[in-house]
Amino acid sequence: MKIAVIGANGQLGSDVCAAFQGNGDEVVVLTHADIEISSPELAEAALASANPDLIVNTAAMHHVDKCQVDPEAALRVNALGARNLALWARGADIPVLYVSTDYVFDGAKGSPYVESDAANPLNAYGISKLAGEHFTASNAPKHLILRVSAIYGHQPCRAKGGLNFVELMLKLSRERDELRVVDEEYVSPTPTVQIAAQIVALSRTDRYGLYHGTTEGSCSWYEFAREIFDTTGTKVRLERAKSSDFPAKVPRPSYSVLENSALKAAQLNVYTHWREGLKEYLANRAPVAAVTSAG
Numbered sequence: 001m002k003i004a005v006i007g008a009n010g011q012l013g014s015d016v017c018a019a020f021q022g023n024g025d026e027v028v029v030l031t032h033a034d035i036e037i038s039s040p041e042l043a044e045a046a047l048a049s050a051n052p053d054l055i056v057n058t059a060a061m062h063h064v065d066k067c068q069v070d071p072e073a074a075l076r077v078n079a080l081g082a083r084n085l086a087l088w089a090r091g092a093d094i095p096v097l098y099v100s101t102d103y104v105f106d107g108a109k110g111s112p113y114v115e116s117d118a119a120n121p122l123n124a125y126g127i128s129k130l131a132g133e134h135f136t137a138s139n140a141p142k143h144l145i146l147r148v149s150a151i152y153g154h155q156p157c158r159a160k161g162g163l164n165f166v167e168l169m170l171k172l173s174r175e176r177d178e179l180r181v182v183d184e185e186y187v188s189p190t191p192t193v194q195i196a197a198q199i200v201a202l203s204r205t206d207r208y209g210l211y212h213g214t215t216e217g218s219c220s221w222y223e224f225a226r227e228i229f230d231t232t233g234t235k236v237r238l239e240r241a242k243s244s245d246f247p248a249k250v251p252r253p254s255y256s257v258l259e260n261s262a263l264k265a266a267q268l269n270v271y272t273h274w275r276e277g278l279k280e281y282l283a284n285r286a287p288v289a290a291v292t293s294a295g
């Protein structure tokens with residue numbers, strides 16, 4: 001199978017490329033230098049030259065604050081970009097996979113969201129991603145939409161300028177005696193290697209549609225930080241903070257835990273509990289980083 005991976009040098013995209021390559025598939029690596037998804041002409045040119053059997057779109061404008069101040073740019077990439085890829089996929093009669101987000105929900109439910117729950121995004125990023133889902137689903141009959149949450153991987157997140165939450169906590173623990181972390185926002189932190197494995201599993205089916213795809217269980221950011229420090233044996237004073245202690249400019253859901261109902265019903269779910277995902281991530285950190293964090 002030949003897969004065009006868009007956003008291929010991103011935090012998730014790099015693991016998606018590795019997962020398909022490890023599976024013996026041919027990967028066409030498309031970075032932003034190779035494709036501009038918001039341009040119908042440039043998207044078409046890159047895809048025609050790639051001639052894939054499947055498109056995996058991990059590209060996004062997903063810095064939440066930047067999306068809020070420039071919603072047109074967010075819509076151009078996350079919504080119209082998705083539309084351009086979906087139209088091309090339909091013309092070529094191939095599937096397209098769109099990576100989406102838990103931020104399509106408002107958090108009011110307070111228990112895990114399933115795929116049939118109504119979306120109600122609170123900010124421009126969530127609105128643009130929900131629009132991208134609709135453009136994908138309405139234009140490409142063979143579509144896969146995978147909503148992920150609180151992702152972290154070994155490659156830096158390009159849009160957010162580097163450190164993921166795990167690396168940020170470990171860095172701050174080396175610089176400060178005390179850390180205060182929000183204990184009122186709940187997520188299912190999900191390593192990108194597990195999302196990549198899930199994408200490979202989905203690529204083997206023709207069960208098209210919408211899927212939630214995050215690790216099992218959930219935690220607050222404080223609880224996630226606690227687990228990071230306990231697992232690495234890091235000594236630092238960790239205090240619980242309220243969301244109001246760090247007023248955000250842009251509204252975000254305080255509860256965005258997803259239940260992988262559709263993946264489980266299709267017997268396709270590959271995710272572990274978030275604690276196991278964290279252990280695996282920490283065990284596979286680059287040796288230099290691991291030594292530094294233990295010191």
Ligand SMILES: NC(=O)c1ccc[n+]([C@@H]2O[C@H](COP(=O)([O-])OP(=O)(O)OC[C@H]3O[C@@H](n4cnc5c(N)ncnc54)[C@H](OP(=O)(O)O)[C@@H]3O)[C@@H](O)[C@H]2O)c1
Pocket residue numbers: 006007008009010011012013031032033035036037038057058059060061062077081099100101102148149150151152156157158159160
């Ligand atoms: N990070 C999270 O916590 C999180 C949570 C939920 C969902 N998601 C979703 O997960 C996906 C992957 O996130 P990530 O952390 O891997 O992001 P990332 O590291 O920022 O990677 C995104 C990639 O997309 C490329 N890109 C951006 N705009 C593009 C455009 N117009 N045309 C072509 N390529 C473009 C970027 O290239 P340049 O950097 O060179 O522009 C980069 O290679 C996104 O769809 C995001 O919405 C992320």
